[in-house]
Amino acid sequence: MQGQKQFSIKPVSEADWPVLKKLVDEVWPTTYKDILSSEQIAYMMNMMYSISSLKKQEQEGSRFFLMYKEELPVGYLAFSLHYKDKKLNPEGGLTKVDKIYVLPKTQGTGAGRYLMDFAFAEAKKAGDTGVLLNVNRDNKAVKFYEHYGFKNAYSGDFDIGNGYLMEDYIMYYPFEH
Structure with a gap:
């Protein structure tokens, strides 16, 4: 896509955590x-999206990247x-x-596709056989993933504490052999 050349991706470094957190606070x-509910959003922002939680996720194997236009x-x-x-x-x-x-x-500009293409390229480089993700069943992004x-491989309700559930589809994209 022509417009995608305007994007770049870089791994999150120690100095980038505040930049990532600012994006999280604006987007999520x-x-x-x-x-x-606003109560569940506040709970999840603290539980999953504080800088300390994000860094812990990285220590447990999650790789973080920022995309720039x-x-x-x-x-x-x-x-x-x-x-x-x-x-x-x-x-x-x-x-x-x-x-x-x-x-x-930035939605509708090819940005999401650019990020997903990057994730697919990294998955293939690593020798993985496909990509999966969880998405809230009511999230409009379901249509993006289907497109x-x-x-949709299966559904799940995941208890995240404090009486809250993540009610997700687990979506799957197998690579051709």
């Missing part, structure tokens, strides 16, 4: 404001290589996209 609550950060991505999904691949040959978000003003070629 906006994405879920019509799906989740020109010099401005406009999106972020996190994924884990060689992920084991009990239903799809218990041996661990999948890449799990943990986070893929772009600023609302990209993901299929």
Whole structure:
């Protein structure tokens, strides 16, 4: 796509955590404001999106990236290589996209596709056999993933504490052999 040349991706370094957190604070609550209660958003922002939580996720194997349009950060991505999904691949040959978000003003510009293409390239480089992700069943991004070629593999309700559930589709994209 012509417009995608305007984007670049770089790994999150120690100095980038505040940049990532600023993006998270702008994107995440906006994405879920019509799906989740403000109390659940606040709980999840603290539990999953504080800088200490993000760094812990990185220590546990999640790789974080920032996407820029020109010099401005406009999106972020996190994924884990060689992920084991009990239903799809218990041996661990999948890449799990943990986070893929772009600023609302950047949606529809090819930014999401650029991030996903990057995740797919990294998954293939690592020798994984496909990509999976969780997405809230009411998230409009489900259509983006379907358009990209993901299929709904199964659904799950995941207890995240404090009486809250993540009610997700687990979507899967197998690579051709």
